[in-house]
Amino acid sequence: MTDLTRLTAAELAAKIHAREVTSAEVTRAHLDRIAEADGRVHAFLHVDTEGALAAAREVDAGLEAGHAPASPLAGVPLALKDVLTTEGIPTTCGSKTLENWLPPYDSTVTRRLREAGIVILGKTNMDEFAMGSSTENSAYGPTRNPWDHERIPGGSGGGSSASLAAFEAPLAIGTDTGGSIRQPGAVTGTVGVKPTYGGVSRYGLVAFSSSLDQAGPCARTVTDAALLHEVIGGHDPLDSTSIDAPVPPVVAAAREGARGDLSGVRVGVVQEFAGEGYQPGVLRSFQAAVEQLRELGAEVVEVSCPNFAYALPAYYLIAPSECSSNLARFDAMRYGLRVADDGEHGAEEVMSLSREAGFGAEVKRRIMLGTYALSSGYYDAYYGSAQKVRTLITRDFTAAFERVDVLVSPTTPTTAFKIGERVDDPLAMYLADLCTIPANLAGNPAMSVPSGLSDEDGLPVGLQIMAPTLADDRLYRVGAAYEVARDAAAGGSLVHQVPELEAAK
Template sequence: MTTELITSTAAELAGLLAAGSVSAREVTAAHLDRATAVDEAVRAYLHVDAEGALAAADEVDRRRAAGEPLHALAGVPVAVKDVVVTRGLPTTAGSRILQGWVPPYDATIVTRLRAAGMPILGKTNMDEFAMGSSTEHSAYGPTHNPWDLDRIPGGSGGGSAAAVASFQAPLAIGTDTGGSIRQPASVTGTVGTKPTYGGVSRYGLIAMASSLDQAGPCTRTVLDAALLHEVIAGHDPMDSTSIDAPVPPVVQAARRADVSGMRIGIVRELTGEGYQPGVQRRFDEAVQHLIDAGAEVVEVSCPSFTHALAAYYLVMPSEVSSNLAKFDAMRYGLRVLPEGIDDPSAEQVMAATRAAGFGDEVKRRIILGTYALSSGYYDAYYGSAQKVRRLIADDFAAAFERADVLVSPTSPTTAFPLGAKLADPLSMYMQDIATIPANLAGVPGLSLPSGLADEDGLPAGFQILAPATRDERLYAVGAALEARLTAAWGGPLLAKAPALQAISTKEA
């Protein structure tokens, strides 16, 4: 029964719980046991809260026994990326500068998870302050890809994706600033959604780039992503950028899974040259599945997308420079006293603390952003990047006149070996070339597995983009494609992961 519980989807677990076939404690304990057995190899978690998760599960069981009304996902556990503030649990954003910090309040997302009765298993590993595409920039060591433990699980949210892919959690929360939900989903064979900007509250997220950050689901199926999306979405008066509108009908769309008559736009600038041949082949095959399901495919051009990476790496570091200024050693977090100074000034303590507390990638982006915002360079760099951002939004608007959704490979390659790109930041940044445009324009995106690349047998991802606030289209297309691909594979893709099978055998 334990194996069945950890390999079941969230939707299946919800059905078992509602029928009384299993208790919330049993479901939660099964995932905690799995984490104990395999996370030494995967390192998806920075902190596991067994006591809190089991207490929350027991409360769900008590309420269910008493006949009280419960949310459909009550008793289904979830893991949370460590950039999301959680009352009473360490929240470090993967950085030494926040080591040991325990927040006194919950992010709105966490409040909604708790209200739904979803036990929080723990906090997942991530690139420091969400800056990276491999989870190698975590101050606490890298997470490993469950497909190949010598490869990266994507980033910055590799911990959440790896927890789901290694069956340590049925659901997880990630955040996506330039692809940090979708790219990890692509390289771990899972599903990840970046909702419309403002569709999910940012209150309680430790900000990296406020105009780009968006939290969303990490799951193993499109329906599970829709179910979690529905829980965490909705207007929040605590977030000034929150959209005051009904949550899109994402669950209904995922269950309907119909693309008949839909227009699917292939983005010319996000395919072809620069993409690993096996990734491109799996993408082309997935497009054919959509045609077979009744969709019409058209090619669209978004010329400004070729400048998205450059614009992003001016807008994002500029906001990083501003947002991370609050980590000053004065109020909370790490404090380091400079050596050889008996009575240091606040500025000297701040400098020593930031030097010791921030990693190389964070320092690189702070310096870049501070330069872009400096007097004499603001208009030339940051101002120009914002103009490109406007052009990207215009290209999306024009493309959506011709197509209901846009599609591309999620990431240009499969998972690369740990350490392969650490000495070449630009090569690392290129991993997000297909995901960044959605963040710059605020439109929603979803990644689901498209199959295994021929060259290395590792997962490739298929990205779907929709107009702002039309998130339901992601799920309609994603669910329809997922059904056809799963049938073609003869079952879930994760069943084919060799490293996962190896650690499962070791566990047994």
């Protein structure tokens, strides 16, 4: 019998809708895979076995009754990052502050998944409140990269990316504030997409940095990501930052790209993202990917975006500033962790002690950075100046897209580093997001698609593709075309090259 966990989401959907296999069988296969492998990988914080099987049986009953599938992905399982609220299912954001919190409502993304008939397997591990690049900042322990259990799976959404690479789920949802979908995708050999800011609702997404946070699809193929993008995208009146515009034709673009012709497409190579500090194997993989784009018919030119060099420091002023404001709601008064609630401590002392116990070191670091940057006498010098840099970065994108259709770069300067290697060096950790941050600051859509394995360590490398705002479909056309060429050159699909995991003990 075919191993159902090794099929793509599109393949699974086709079999389920043709009633060659039931959604319940597909769901059970993935739940069994989680039971087998997740003791080692730790991709999940909560597995909703009963809820998942009930949702799968509901899809099967509808198909049995002759009803059309609710969506092209109806019946397919998915792993959901634990930063999106789920009614009656724990949402912890990887923090002790929200341990055992059961939200009274679904996020819009969660609701759209349910309405589409997608089966939610459970909630995935993440850096606490999405602050990190390695999923080591989770209060519930690190997630491990399925390619090498001694290495990180990226962050903050390492649980979602690892669940894909470990074949525990065919689809996942992540969120991307500075690279938290794309960087994990790159280091686990999976596809991760940050849509245009406002293209996917943020209602029910527990906020880290409101002007940067964006939910998006994670998958093992570009087409699967496109199918998921169409499900979760679109205007939402519950989110004031939601764009009132149709979802770009991402699925059609992916199918067009899969034909393997990029004639007429102009690709810009960002000069600022290919120099000192990049792992040689990553650069060689990137250069090979660019050559493949050229062979597909694309015109490749070099593009300079000089202000991208200031993206990292600007981000680490803007994001912590918004974080210090957003996390003020965790005051131990309404919900979440509360300590010293013995009648002997005043409200302010209970708040202080609860935050001390509930927040991890990285969250505290960013709250303090942001509070300082917003403080009287420093606001203009720090936060205000960072916003000016943000404007310059946006102008760099605008100028570049007057010359080219998409921009490309490595997704991250290195392959997956070892667990513990950077925990005591925050700057080295932050550099993992060097290439991904500009798209968040400007609100542009961006994708990471696997570009093979590094010739140095045999670990996955990612190719980042960036497009103008509301032109998300360009990512999928170029990404799908490259994916086909990559697999043809490799003699097979990259997603099946991940080493077989040792069973959980």
